[in-house]
Structures are given as structure tokens and as C-alpha cells.
Amino acid sequence: MKTLIQFISEKQADFPFATGEFTRLLNDIGIAAKLVNREVNKAGLADINGYFGQQNVQGEDQKKLDVFANDCFLTAMRHGGMVCAVASEENDELYTYDNAFSQKGKYVVAMDPLDGSSNIEVNVPIGTIFSIYRRKSESGPGTVEDLLQPGNRQIAAGYIIYGSSTMLVYTTGHGVNGFTLDPSVGLFLLSHPEMTIPEGGNIYSINEANYIYFHEGVKQFIKFCQQDDPATLRPYTTRYIGSLVSDFHRNLIRGGIYIYPGTLKNPNGKLRLLYECNPIAFLAEQAGGKASTGYERILDIQPESLHQRVPFFVGTRHMVEKAEEFMRKNA
Numbered sequence: 001m002k003t004l005i006q007f008i009s010e011k012q013a014d015f016p017f018a019t020g021e022f023t024r025l026l027n028d029i030g031i032a033a034k035l036v037n038r039e040v041n042k043a044g045l046a047d048i049n050g051y052f053g054q055q056n057v058q059g060e061d062q063k064k065l066d067v068f069a070n071d072c073f074l075t076a077m078r079h080g081g082m083v084c085a086v087a088s089e090e091n092d093e094l095y096t097y098d099n100a101f102s103q104k105g106k107y108v109v110a111m112d113p114l115d116g117s118s119n120i121e122v123n124v125p126i127g128t129i130f131s132i133y134r135r136k137s138e139s140g141p142g143t144v145e146d147l148l149q150p151g152n153r154q155i156a157a158g159y160i161i162y163g164s165s166t167m168l169v170y171t172t173g174h175g176v177n178g179f180t181l182d183p184s185v186g187l188f189l190l191s192h193p194e195m196t197i198p199e200g201g202n203i204y205s206i207n208e209a210n211y212i213y214f215h216e217g218v219k220q221f222i223k224f225c226q227q228d229d230p231a232t233l234r235p236y237t238t239r240y241i242g243s244l245v246s247d248f249h250r251n252l253i254r255g256g257i258y259i260y261p262g263t264l265k266n267p268n269g270k271l272r273l274l275y276e277c278n279p280i281a282f283l284a285e286q287a288g289g290k291a292s293t294g295y296e297r298i299l300d301i302q303p304e305s306l307h308q309r310v311p312f313f314v315g316t317r318h319m320v321e322k323a324e325e326f327m328r329k330n331a
């Protein structure tokens, strides 16, 4: 079995400017993932469930695990010294490192340290999402401008899913590969090489509890999914875990579409462009799928703020295109 670091070192050829720094950065992310995995696995025993007693910039009550995971990743990347700034769901402002070592770092990271927080106490898979860019600024602490780059400038993106097994799935723009953590040796081992989203998917994932607020295009797409037409595998089936990482991971393996649309109440939906939609969109496209707002390619959006939200349609290409068709027809 090939380890994550062996795989990246081998893939160095993909990186014309390879210096080993990217390998170290992904290794730092792997280290933090193992620490978070250990706490998640014993969440029921350790005093790590429940609320931290503060709210994040989204007005969400932070969970203890949100804060723990955030600290783990920020600290691991500080020690690695490859990153000069981080945009995190758990930090209102841009997090910059004050140590000279990190200020020489040529990468910036956007991350959701713990995705699916509402599922922590109920033992449903949760995740971490990360997106990596080269900095634009010369040196010193990174800047907001370094993070406000369109998703098509990402040099890598990925997620860790803490589920029945813990996996790290990532892309550098050369396909998508998945590694499973073998707890007996504490190593991520290549288990899912060259992952692609099946075209024959028949799963749609959306929180239909918000149906009355949905745009007419979304309502018509849901009706389309529920119509009887065996030739097109319809009616599709529906699955919604309520953790973006878990819903996307299932669709990446089985085929399907995940939608968190804008609604009459929240025209931009709920999900954050920098550390939820851009990284998942990069993975989806690299796996042969598609990701849009229902109208526009996610990766071409020029970000305006660290925590901006966008509507999100992602998954099997023909299913996203069908949804876009209904959105345009009802625009």
C-alpha cells in the first residue's frame, strides 16, 4: 500500500516548481487530521461534545470540536511553516502567523475545520474541507487579497471525512485520489486511486424541508427527479446526511447531485464560497462532474469577502446540467 507522502513525492512531476514544500503542507494537514480523528472517535467519552460558549462570524454557536479542529490545523500549519495566512470558518478575520518562519510561507489556505457540526453528537460522519492557493503578496503576513482568488486558481483542494473509516481525498488538478487512515500504523494509505463521479448516478441530496422557499427552477428539478422513467433511472432516490463532505463523498462514489440552493429567504444559500464550495467544486470537476450556482461555474466566481455564501449545485455532470436547465427556464 502506498502512503500519502510516497504518493505525493511520486507525483512531484506534476509540479514544475516542486520544492517539496507542497508535500510538507499536505503532510501537516494529514497530521492535524489524525489528531482531530482521534478526538472525533472518542467524542462520546471525552468532554469534547457540546458547545464552546462562543459564536463564529456566521452567528453559529461554536462546538468544542469546531474550536479544537480549528486549533489543530492552525497549529500544524504554523509548525510546518509553509502557510502565511488562513481563512477559517471559525475565525472572523484572516488568521495570519506572526512567526518569521511562516511569513516566508508561499501558500495560503481556506478551510472549514469541522464541516457538518450539527451531526457531531449524533455520530454521523463529519469532515474537514481545505483549499490551497499560492500567495500573491511577496512576503510577510498573508493578506485578504491572497485569499480572494477565484477557485480556478486553486493549486490543491480536498477534504477529510471522519466516518466508518477516516479518509483524505484531494486533487492538485491532476485527478482525484483517496487515502484511508490505517489506525494501526497511523498512516493514510492509497485506497481510492483516480476517483471519478459515475455518470449513471440516481441520487439527489437537498434539504426539502425548505421546499416552500425554493426557486421555481429547483422545485421543477425535484419533480423531474421524482418522475417515473426507468430509462433514465427515475424516479431517483434521495439521501441527505446534512454534512456537505459526507453527502458529496457518497455522490462522488455512487453518482448523484447535491444542492444547497439560494432561497427566497437567503438568495445566496448557506454554503461559503472559499472553504466549502470552491474546494468541493475543484474535486467534482477533476472527477468528471460539474459545480455551479445554478447559472455560473463556481470556480470562475471572483470572491469579494472571506465568508461570502453562494448557491451550490454539484455532482454528476448531466444531473447538474439538467438542474441548470430548469433554473434558466425559470430565471
Ligand SMILES: O=P(O)(O)OC[C@H]1O[C@](O)(COP(=O)(O)O)[C@@H](O)[C@@H]1O
Pocket (backbone or CB within 6 Å): 060, 089, 112, 114, 115, 116, 117, 118, 207, 242, 243, 244, 245, 270
Ligand atoms: O441543516 P441544513 O440547513 O440542511 O444545512 C446542512 C449543511 O450545512 C453544513 O452543515 C454547513 O457546514 P458547517 O457545519 O461547517 O457550518 C453542511 O455541511 C451541510 O450540508
